[in-house]
Amino acid sequence: xxxxxxxxxEPHVRTGEGRLELSPARPxxxxxxLACQGEWVSRESLAGLLWPASPDEEARHNLRxxxxxxxxxxxxxxxxxxxxxxxxxxxxxVAQFRAALGQADWGAALRLHRRPFLHGFPLQDLPTLEEWAxxxxxxxxxxxxxxxxxxxxxxxxxxxxxxxxxxxxxLLRHDLLAEDVLQNYLRAAYLAGQRETALKTYExxxxxxxxxxxxxxxxxxxxxxxxxxxxxPLAGVGEKRQSAIPLEVLRPPRLVGRETEQVxxxxxxxxxxxxxxxxxxxxxxxxVFPQAVVVRCREGLDNLPFYPVLEHLKTRLAKLPDLGxxxxxxxxxxxxxxxxxxxxxADPLGARGRLLEALHRALAGEEPLLFDDLQWADPGTLExxxxxxxxxxxxxxxxxxxxxxxxxxxxxxxxxxxxVEEIRLEPLEGEVLRRLLADLMGSxxxxxxxxxxxxxxxxxxxxxxxxxxxxxFEGGVLKAQGGAWHTALDEITQDYSELQVPPKVAEVVHRxxxxxxxxxxxxxxxxxxxxxxxxxxxxxxISGLSEWAVLDGMEEAERAGMIAGARFVHDVLRQxxxxxxxxxxxxxxxxxxxxxxxxxxxxxxxxxxxxxxGELQRAVALWKKAAQHLSDLGLHxxxxxxxxxxxxxxxxxxxQAYLRATLAEQxxxxxxxxxxxxxxxxxxxxxxxxxxxxxxWAIQLHVLSDLGRMEQCAQIVEQHLAHADALEDPRxxxxxxxxxATVYGGLGRSKEALxxxxxxxxxxxxxxxSVTLSDYLSSLGSVYDHLEQHQTALDYHQRAYQMAKALNxxxxxxxxxxxxxxCLGALGRSExxxxxxxxxxxxxxxxxxxxxxNNLGATLQRLGRYQASLQHYQYLAAQAREPIWRAVAxxxxxxxxxxxxxxEAIVPALERALEGLAQTDHPFALxxxxxxxxxxxxxxxxxxxxxxxxxxxxEALNPMVRAQLEQAQAEYADRTR
Numbered sequence: 001x002x003x004x005x006x007x008x009x010e011p012h013v014r015t016g017e018g019r020l021e022l023s024p025a026r027p028x029x030x031x032x033x034l035a036c037q038g039e040w041v042s043r044e045s046l047a048g049l050l051w052p053a054s055p056d057e058e059a060r061h062n063l064r065x066x067x068x069x070x071x072x073x074x075x076x077x078x079x080x081x082x083x084x085x086x087x088x089x090x091x092x093x094v095a096q097f098r099a100a101l102g103q104a105d106w107g108a109a110l111r112l113h114r115r116p117f118l119h120g121f122p123l124q125d126l127p128t129l130e131e132w133a134x135x136x137x138x139x140x141x142x143x144x145x146x147x148x149x150x151x152x153x154x155x156x157x158x159x160x161x162x163x164x165x166x167x168x169x170x171l172l173r174h175d176l177l178a179e180d181v182l183q184n185y186l187r188a189a190y191l192a193g194q195r196e197t198a199l200k201t202y203e204x205x206x207x208x209x210x211x212x213x214x215x216x217x218x219x220x221x222x223x224x225x226x227x228x229x230x231x232x233p234l235a236g237v238g239e240k241r242q243s244a245i246p247l248e249v250l251r252p253p254r255l256v257g258r259e260t261e262q263v264x265x266x267x268x269x270x271x272x273x274x275x276x277x278x279x280x281x282x283x284x285x286x287x288v289f290p291q292a293v294v295v296r297c298r299e300g301l302d303n304l305p306f307y308p309v310l311e312h313l314k315t316r317l318a319k320l321p322d323l324g325x326x327x328x329x330x331x332x333x334x335x336x337x338x339x340x341x342x343x344x345x346a347d348p349l350g351a352r353g354r355l356l357e358a359l360h361r362a363l364a365g366e367e368p369l370l371f372d373d374l375q376w377a378d379p380g381t382l383e384x385x386x387x388x389x390x391x392x393x394x395x396x397x398x399x400x401x402x403x404x405x406x407x408x409x410x411x412x413x414x415x416x417x418x419x420v421e422e423i424r425l426e427p428l429e430g431e432v433l434r435r436l437l438a439d440l441m442g443s444x445x446x447x448x449x450x451x452x453x454x455x456x457x458x459x460x461x462x463x464x465x466x467x468x469x470x471x472x473f474e475g476g477v478l479k480a481q482g483g484a485w486h487t488a489l490d491e492i493t494q495d496y497s498e499l500q501v502p503p504k505v506a507e508v509v510h511r512x513x514x515x516x517x518x519x520x521x522x523x524x525x526x527x528x529x530x531x532x533x534x535x536x537x538x539x540x541x542i543s544g545l546s547e548w549a550v551l552d553g554m555e556e557a558e559r560a561g562m563i564a565g566a567r568f569v570h571d572v573l574r575q576x577x578x579x580x581x582x583x584x585x586x587x588x589x590x591x592x593x594x595x596x597x598x599x600x601x602x603x604x605x606x607x608x609x610x611x612x613x614g615e616l617q618r619a620v621a622l623w624k625k626a627a628q629h630l631s632d633l634g635l636h637x638x639x640x641x642x643x644x645x646x647x648x649x650x651x652x653x654x655x656q657a658y659l660r661a662t663l664a665e666q667x668x669x670x671x672x673x674x675x676x677x678x679x680x681x682x683x684x685x686x687x688x689x690x691x692x693x694x695x696x697w698a699i700q701l702h703v704l705s706d707l708g709r710m711e712q713c714a715q716i717v718e719q720h721l722a723h724a725d726a727l728e729d730p731r732x733x734x735x736x737x738x739x740x741a742t743v744y745g746g747l748g749r750s751k752e753a754l755x756x757x758x759x760x761x762x763x764x765x766x767x768x769x770s771v772t773l774s775d776y777l778s779s780l781g782s783v784y785d786h787l788e789q790h791q792t793a794l795d796y797h798q799r800a801y802q803m804a805k806a807l808n809x810x811x812x813x814x815x816x817x818x819x820x821x822x823c824l825g826a827l828g829r830s831e832x833x834x835x836x837x838x839x840x841x842x843x844x845x846x847x848x849x850x851x852x853x854n855n856l857g858a859t860l861q862r863l864g865r866y867q868a869s870l871q872h873y874q875y876l877a878a879q880a881r882e883p884i885w886r887a888v889a890x891x892x893x894x895x896x897x898x899x900x901x902x903x904e905a906i907v908p909a910l911e912r913a914l915e916g917l918a919q920t921d922h923p924f925a926l927x928x929x930x931x932x933x934x935x936x937x938x939x940x941x942x943x944x945x946x947x948x949x950x951x952x953x954x955e956a957l958n959p960m961v962r963a964q965l966e967q968a969q970a971e972y973a974d975r976t977r
Contacts, residue, residue, distance in 0.1 A: 003075035005035050005092040009114040011121050013075040024122045026050055027070035034088035042085050052128045106151035113144040161191040176208055180549035190228050199228055213544055214588045218518035245473045246480045248440045250561040255287040257432030261423050262288050268421035270389050274401045275425035277572050278463025281398040285370050292368050297376040298531050304604050305380040305638040310334055326358035332633045344771050344809035350845045351634020356387045367394045374399040374408055382411040427460030441485055453496035474515050509576030523553030528577040529589040532567035542592035587613045620646045636669045657687035661695050671881055673703050691729045697721055698739040708884045708920025713743040748956030750786040771812050774803040778816045786958050790826045797823050811846040818852035830859045850885045866896045884925045887916025891932040898936050910937050923956040931968035
């Protein structure tokens with residue numbers, strides 16, 4: 001007898017010699033995992049599973065040892081071991097259980113599943129293994145629950161009510177709130193003579209349902225319990241209700257009355273279709289472009305950046321085109337496209353543009369694209385729309401004219417400036433509505449009187465007209481017989497005014513929902529809270545029904561024309577259902593959704609559900625987490641929006657201070673220095689929290705440093721951050737010390753900067769290679785450069801550069817090369833730095849690209865390649881984000897023009913450089929502009945530079961710039977003797 005492994009019982013192995021108990025040890029875990037997989041498993045996966053915290057080489061060594069030990073176990077005879085993979089061919093009760101399910105042998109399946117998978121078997125605190133076992137256990141348990149329901153139905157049909165009730169009671173032990181299971185249990189227990197036990201179970205269910213969901217049992221359940229109390233005969237279970245609505249009304253065969261609009265749409269490269277809800281905007285576009293890819297915006301999610309686009313891309317991960325160098329940019333926002341990959345932080349300046357290009361490439365080949373319901377689009381999606389238009393993509397957008405907000409209005413104005421076909425869709429005229437009725441009825445002409453009545457009731461709105469027809473059919477007023485439609489009024493009415501229908505769509509929807517069974521009503525109510533992409537499992541988790549009952553409810557709602565697949569047929573239907581929910585139930589359902597999606601790591605979506613559940617503190621905590629995530633992605637404008645939203649719902653002063661500090665940090669990242677400074681000053685006046693105040697001063701240092709206001713930086717360090725080393729929060733302490741080191745470096749206080757960086761770099765090195773460590777190494781090299789220890793500096797620069805490349809941190813490559821380039825120049829090896837600098841600039845535009853471009857231009861000038869340097873300085877003069885580099889670029893241009901003998905351009909360039917000095921007091925900018933003015937300027941410009949010279953502290957300059965200034969001053973002195 002071949003060994004057989006039992007994991008759905010007390011874990012053991014049966015061999016020809018008897019039963020063998022399993023001992024909790026890693027060789028056993030190896031064999032269990034391999035037996036369950038039943039196929040080849042890589043050694044790397046096994047090592048990561050069992051030794052997740054160990055270094056790779058140590059984990060692989062441990063695996064080799066334990067594979068050898070596993071082979072010595074008597075039941076491992078089927079194990080095959082190769083150089084890179086391992087397999088175990090072995091019979092298991094798990095495999096037999098799955099086979100029974102596949103054969104619909106529910107009884108056999110239940111006999112095999114004696115207890116949950118590996119229940120109570122210790123896994124020695126191995127989190128990765130425990131996670132795998134937990135997922136397996138839950139999946140197998142759900143399969144057992146489904147099999148148990150099927151088998152209970154068979155037992156009841158065979159009159160075995162006692163066995164059925166025992167099985168259903170076991171199911172309820174796992175999920176008491178599964179109301180359809182409870183109903184079946186009450187019937188089976190009653191028929192088995194267990195009335196009192198059944199009623200006690202019902203009372204316990206009713207109490208828990210009220211406490212958990214704020215619901216009462218369904219009417220059918222209450223009536224069933226009443227039947228048991230009175231000992232009345234049980235009524236038979238009715239068949240599923242069939243829809244009375246003709247298929248043509250549920251799914252109209254063709255579009256009527258939009259011929260002109262179809263022609264305009266067909267010939268447009270980019271079009272916007274607007275109109276009231278239900279007028280047929282989406283139907284028009286899909287009639288013209290049946291293969292169009294639909295990106296749906298969702299109500300209430302206009303705070304989630306790019307949400308509709310990302311939801312669409314998730315449905316086609318396997319079909320995404322090659323994104324090339326933009327793969328990591330999309331992977332930060334959509335990690336499913338690069339699972340398991342650790343990505344470097346995004347650069348604040350270039351991240352947004354690169355993400356838009358990544359999304360453009362991800363959507364390649366999908367033409368035309370339909371962006372549906374743009375009135376609910378987030379600003380990022382609207383920006384992407386403009387980006388795609390500018391790249392010639394064929395696009396169509398739809399929106400409700402009455403619900404246009406500021407963001408969409410701004411986007412529409414931008415689209416109009418570039419040319420767009422705007423189609424205003426109006427309700428159908430009376431005769432066109434009559435043609436629609438003729439189409440639905442399959443006749444040559446629509447009924448004149450009835451068409452006139454329907455037009456008067458619906459105003460020609462196609463959706464409202466169809467919903468009214470459905471209401472009449474469901475109410476039995478309108479019937480389809482013999483290929484024609486009839487009402488009892490046909491022969492006696494003059495205008496059908498006797499027909500009664502609700503005056504509003506919401507009331508039509510209310511009546512439609514009211515005709516569904518209670519279970520189906522719960523399903524559509526839960527679905528309206530989720531919005532779309534609702535799965536049976538998710539709806540079961542929030543509705544108090546089992547998955548089988550949810551599937552039945554979804555089928556019933558689909559037959560009634562309410563939903564199609566995992567979304568509502570029309571959002572007006574979803575809105576109608578949602579608006580009818582009592583506030584208490586609505587909040588309870590949002591709570592359940594927030595809890596159900598917790599594992600999906602979508603903090604912002606979860607926050608929106610907590611917000612609608614009235615749990616503001618939980619929402620704010622998740623908004624903070626979402627803002628940090630967006631900041632890490634380089635989406636600082638979106639992070640700002642989230643933080644502002646969190647701030648609006650926070651009343652706690654300490655929380656407000658923290659949020660404002662974080663908000664100021666984001667404003668600094670997008671170079672909105674005025675807003676950052678105002679927020680810092682406001683918050684400093686409102687909080688006494690030492691940690692928050694230190695964080696605010698650190699942000700202010702970065703703002704002022706970027707603006708070149710180094711004297712103010714020095715004052716802040718002296719007045720407010722003298723005791724930064726005593727800060728208790730290690731993260732904030734590191735942030736503050738880094739800001740101070742940056743200031744010291746800019747002021748030429750190199751030894752003080754060196755002390756800070758050398759101390760902190762030791763802590764970072766203990767954690768291994770990182771982007772932050774690369775930044776610190778590069779800064780340390782710059783300090784040594786300032787101390788004229790260039791050979792020592794070169795070692796740090798090269799380490800930093802190689803680490804940045806290994807981490808694929810492109811923005812950090814820019815930073816490290818910028819400093820490396822300066823160091824090589826000081827060593828007389830400038831030519832070696834040109835190639836790496838040009839390569840780094842080709843990676844994209846990043847926050848420090850301007851500094852690198854300046855350093856490369858200076859290198860090219862030192863090498864006598866003035867024409868080549870021109871393109872870099874002309875770019876900086878026009879495009880540089882910070883005033884320092886605009887002023888420096890104009891001064892460098894004057895130098896290039898002089899060497900190229902274009903003397904007429906020198907004075908204007910120096911004028912612009914002098915103007916730029918009014919916006920900065922950075923020593924480097926002051927000295928460099930001054931040296932070029934002294935060398936190339938006219939008498940007026942030289943006179944204006946004299947006060948600037950008095951402001952320059954030579955000790956704050958790096959040796960190269962100091963030497964250039966001293967040489968220019970000496971040359972000027974010689975000329976004026």
